[in-house]
Amino acid sequence: MANTLKIEIVTPDRKVLSEEVDYVGAPGILGEFGILPSHVPFLSALGIGNLYYKQNGKAYYVFVAGGFAEVNNNKVTILAEVAEKASEIDTARAQKAIERAEERVAKAKEKIDAARNQAALRRAITRISCQTSGKSAGTC
Ligand code: ATP
Numbered sequence: 001m002a003n004t005l006k007i008e009i010v011t012p013d014r015k016v017l018s019e020e021v022d023y024v025g026a027p028g029i030l031g032e033f034g035i036l037p038s039h040v041p042f043l044s045a046l047g048i049g050n051l052y053y054k055q056n057g058k059a060y061y062v063f064v065a066g067g068f069a070e071v072n073n074n075k076v077t078i079l080a081e082v083a084e085k086a087s088e089i090d091t092a093r094a095q096k097a098i099e100r101a102e103e104r105v106a107k108a109k110e111k112i113d114a115a116r117n118q119a120a121l122r123r124a125i126t127r128i129s130c131q132t133s134g135k136s137a138g139t140c
Contacts, residue, residue: 002037002074007053009062009078016083017062023054024076026069033069035076042071046080048122050130059137061086063130065123082123086134089127097124 007024009016024035027049035042046069051062066081101121104112134140 005035005037005039006075007078008075009051009064009080009083011067011080011083016080016085019053019055021053021055025052026076026078027051027064028069035071037074039071039074042069044069046078048119048126050126050133051078051083052133058139059133060139061130061134061137063089063123063127065126084127084130086131086140089131091128091131094124094127097121098128 004020004022005024006019007021008018022037025032026035026044027047028044029047030044032049033042033044046064046067048065049063051064053060053062062083062085064078064080064083067079067083070077070079097120101117101124104117131140
């Protein structure tokens with residue numbers, strides 16, 4: 001049985017990550033799921049959340065929003081619409097996105113696309129939590 005598994009994270013723009021790791025936890029649309037080496041083939045859609053992986057006893061965090069995770073042949077492939085390593089997250093930008101979303105709610109109660117605004121708010125809040133998690137794990 002394999003001791004590690006490979007993870008690759010790609011978005012339409014770029015390859016975000018390619019690493020040999022011990023464990024992957026990912027935000028599926030139906031909830032978090034965990035993948036250990038030698039996992040059976042598996043496919044899930046991704047929500048907005050923080051993927052996390054363990055490598056040599058350390059935890060690393062990656063923000064993902066939408067897309068799919070596939071597990072096959074001891075490899076986790078994440079095809080994400082958007083993904084950023086915790087160290088890449090611009091928290092000031094995320095903070096501004098939170099302020100914009102809150103202003104939209106305050107100013108335009110009737111006309112606002114509430115679902116879209118809520119998704120923007122969730123992305124921003126989750127980005128900030130991703131970087132906070134990476135910093136407290138000492139990997140960001
Ligand atoms: P914003 O309103 O700040 O653009 P958003 O949530 O609408 O935020 P997305 O559509 O999720 O942005 O992402 C657009 C692109 O910008 C992606 O490439 C994403 O990785 C990048 N991005 C968005 N916000 C951040 C951030 N806070 N830090 C780093 N990259 C970001």
